[in-house]
Amino acid sequence: xxxxxxxxxxxxxxxxxxxxxxxxxxxxxxxxxxxxxxxxxxxxxxxxxxxxxxxxxxxxxxxxxxxxxxxxxxxxxxxxxxxxxxxxxxxxxxxxxxxxxxxxxxxxxxxxxxxxxxxxxxxxxxxxxxxxxxxxx
Amino acid sequence: xxxxxxxxxxxxxxxxxxxxxxxxxxxxxxxxxxxxxxxxxxxxxxxxxxxxxxxxxxxxxxxxxxxxxxxxxxxxxxxxxxxxxxxxxxxxxxxxxxxxxxxxxxxxxxxxxxxxxxxxxxxxxxxxxxxxxxxxxxxxxxxxxxxxxxxxxxxxxxxxxxxxxxxxxxxxxxxxxxxxxxxxxxxxxxxxxxxxxxxxxxxxxxxxxxxxxxxxxxxxxxxxxxxxxxxxxxxxxxxxxxxxxxxxxxxxxxxxxxxxxxxxxxxxxxxxxxxxxxxxxxxxxxxxxxxxxxxxxxxxxxxxxxxxxxxxxxxxxxxxxxxxxxxxxxxxxxxxxxxxxxxxxxxxxxxxx
Ligand code: FES
Numbered sequence: 001x002x003x004x005x006x007x008x009x010x011x012x013x014x015x016x017x018x019x020x021x022x023x024x025x026x027x028x029x030x031x032x033x034x035x036x037x038x039x040x041x042x043x044x045x046x047x048x049x050x051x052x053x054x055x056x057x058x059x060x061x062x063x064x065x066x067x068x069x070x071x072x073x074x075x076x077x078x079x080x081x082x083x084x085x086x087x088x089x090x091x092x093x094x095x096x097x098x099x100x101x102x103x104x105x106x107x108x109x110x111x112x113x114x115x116x117x118x119x120x121x122x123x124x125x126x127x128x129x130x131x132x133x134x135x136x137x
Numbered sequence: 138x139x140x141x142x143x144x145x146x147x148x149x150x151x152x153x154x155x156x157x158x159x160x161x162x163x164x165x166x167x168x169x170x171x172x173x174x175x176x177x178x179x180x181x182x183x184x185x186x187x188x189x190x191x192x193x194x195x196x197x198x199x200x201x202x203x204x205x206x207x208x209x210x211x212x213x214x215x216x217x218x219x220x221x222x223x224x225x226x227x228x229x230x231x232x233x234x235x236x237x238x239x240x241x242x243x244x245x246x247x248x249x250x251x252x253x254x255x256x257x258x259x260x261x262x263x264x265x266x267x268x269x270x271x272x273x274x275x276x277x278x279x280x281x282x283x284x285x286x287x288x289x290x291x292x293x294x295x296x297x298x299x300x301x302x303x304x305x306x307x308x309x310x311x312x313x314x315x316x317x318x319x320x321x322x323x324x325x326x327x328x329x330x331x332x333x334x335x336x337x338x339x340x341x342x343x344x345x346x347x348x349x350x351x352x353x354x355x356x357x358x359x360x361x362x363x364x365x366x367x368x369x370x371x372x373x374x375x376x377x378x379x380x381x382x383x384x385x386x387x388x389x390x391x392x393x394x395x396x397x398x399x400x401x402x403x404x405x406x407x408x409x410x411x412x413x414x415x416x417x418x419x420x421x422x423x424x425x426x427x428x429x430x431x432x433x434x435x436x437x438x439x440x441x442x443x444x445x446x447x448x449x450x451x452x453x454x455x456x457x458x459x460x461x462x463x464x465x466x467x468x469x470x471x472x473x474x475x476x477x478x479x480x481x482x483x484x485x486x487x488x489x490x
Binding site for chain 2 (some may be wrong): 067
């Protein structure tokens with residue numbers, strides 16, 4: 001498992017995303033309220049580019065008519081058939097235990113620590129005074 | 138051959154004529170009906186021409202009057218040979234769907250009184266569904282309240298194709314009252330006969346009319362699901378009566394598939410629709426759109442994904458089978474006990490008590 005620096009922290013604002021390719025694999029990195037998450041850019045249903053879908057809120061209703069916007073911007077909606085996936089866990093809304101998008105560990109690390117290595121930064125140049133989003137793969 | 142002690146979840150007692158209801162009407166409504174001369178009509182609500190063969194098996198044709206209108210004949214034709222432990226009478230009548238809500242309710246009350254006095258009091262095997270004015274949910278709920286103390290009434294009877302999709306909130310007083318009293322809602326094949334039987338308008342032929350009823354049921358079920366009736370009334374059970382059965386698996390696949398992408402539109406629908414249906418919806422197994430062979434039947438039953446959904450019924454006096462065996466050929470013997478007894482007991486709390 002290698003660490004890959006995919007972005008400087010400021011590059012992905014809350015609600016934003018960045019698509020990166022790590023070892024030939026397309027991955028979407030999302031900032032949800034200041035925390036970062038990474039999902040494979042491939043829908044477990046039929047393979048659409050999941051991470052290009054709309055970021056939507058989690059809409060719930062314990063009973064008909066009792067609408068609740070539970071978590072703003074927490075879901076990713078597949079551009080093909082609109083299945084929703086939790087950005088944090090990759091779990092689908094419709095079948096959370098059996099249908100999941102692959103997720104990757106993400107951390108935020110100071111450039112100083114990264115400078116000691118080992119890490120791979122394909123496209124991002126690392127400065128010691130900055131913080132970086134790091135995906136493990 | 139069906140062993141004695143089965144539960145027949147759909148037999149039909151027919152109101153012989155409005156005249157027969159006169160003693161069971163409140164004085165005001167008796168006067169109203171007599172002044173209008175309505176007693177000369179019998180408000181027959183059959184979807185088929187009265188003489189259509191399906192209305193009565195040849196050997197169940199009455200000497201006179203409407204098929205199913207005589208208790209003596211019902212005994213001779215079905216209750217004595219079959220010896221059911223219980224049989225649920227479903228009355229289909231113009232009273233249920235007429236325009237005047239008050240007259241509709243008055244006639245429904247009379248029918249329920251008539252059922253209790255002329256049928257339930259006379260044969261301990263009989264049970265009945267509460268007949269209600271289906272287009273008047275508040276009055277329907279009142280009638281459920283009035284009849285619920287009589288435990289021989291085990292269900293509330295609605296029709297599949299009504300003016301308003303069945304799940305709509307205007308109908309909720311019916312479901313609230315039914316749930317409160319532990320009464321399943323039975324949705325019987327039928328219509329108000331003032332809107333087309335298919336979504337595409339009026340057909341030309343009886344064949345298409347009859348076959349399209351299955352889509353009417355699918356529409357009713359989809360409405361109940363989408364509107365969240367099963368969430369709003371968590372103890373409510375629904376029985377589809379005379380719906381045929383083979384349409385259901387494909388209909389469930391279709392709603393499941395679409396729900397996966399559309400579920401945010403109906404966020405209360407928080408589980409696969411098919412899971413809800415398996416838990417809360419039952420179907421009477423007459424008519425059974427018999428698959429061509431036992432293998433296909435087995436496949437169909439497997440597609441239901443539950444062996445608790447089908448309820449035995451003869452649909453007396455309608456002509457769906459001949460002889461003494463109403464079961465589809467090749468019905469797995471291992472499932473018989475559930476079909477004949479256990480599933481009905483689990484569905485109708487008042488039968489088990
Ligand atoms: S490919 Fe994503 S929902 Fe179908």
